[in-house]
Amino acid sequence: MTIYLIDDDSLGNYLTEALLRLENFASQIRTYESAEDALVELLRAPVPPRVIFLDLNMPVMSGWDFLEALAPHRPRLLGQCHIYILTSSLALSDMEKARTYDLVSGLIHKPIDREEIRAIQAELTAEDHS
Template sequence: MKTYLIDDDHLAIFLARHLLQSEGFSNTICAFQSAEEALAELLTHEREGLPRVIFLDLNMPVMNGWQFLEALTPHADELRGHCHIYILTSSLALADLEKSKHYQLVDGLIHKPLDRSELRAIRARLEPGAGAS
């Protein structure tokens, strides 16, 4: 499964990548410290090359997670069912959870740090039978 990590924090990417690898969650992990770079990469792929999962930080300079989601809105029909976005945030604001529900491509909001139980739950949703470990 191909996975994108989009976060401007080096340490967050390092820890998430390590967890994804140790859990065998993904065979391809692409990390981006810029939402613009991730967006450009995402929009150049055909359906077969799309990441199955995107872990998206909200608070980033220049283009934040919300702006990234807005930029994907015109492509929602092409991405739906193929690309599952999980927002990663350190915020405990309920407003973020409510706002995330307005984006069709967002499958969930996860409070940082990402943990094994969350990964296993996501894998179970995407690949029935794979979450039993």
């Protein structure tokens, strides 16, 4: 399984990637500090990543902008690619806005922990067996 980790925080990426590897979450983890770079790669990929961990607050292209850019590609991605928003914000408005995107599978408060990773693994496994 391939996943994308999109966050402009290099230290946060390092720690999240280390935890994902420790939990054997994915065979391939691609890390992007720029949502634009991730978008280009995603649109080029013959098969979308199974999971995207997406930060909201990034310069140039925010996580919200990234989600808007995916709208025309929704039919290709829906059911194939699960997006989990990573945020340090506790704003209820972010949670409400995230619910308006059907590509978004969940919102996770940073830092991500083992229990959240295991819960996502369980959801994906259940989906594979249904």
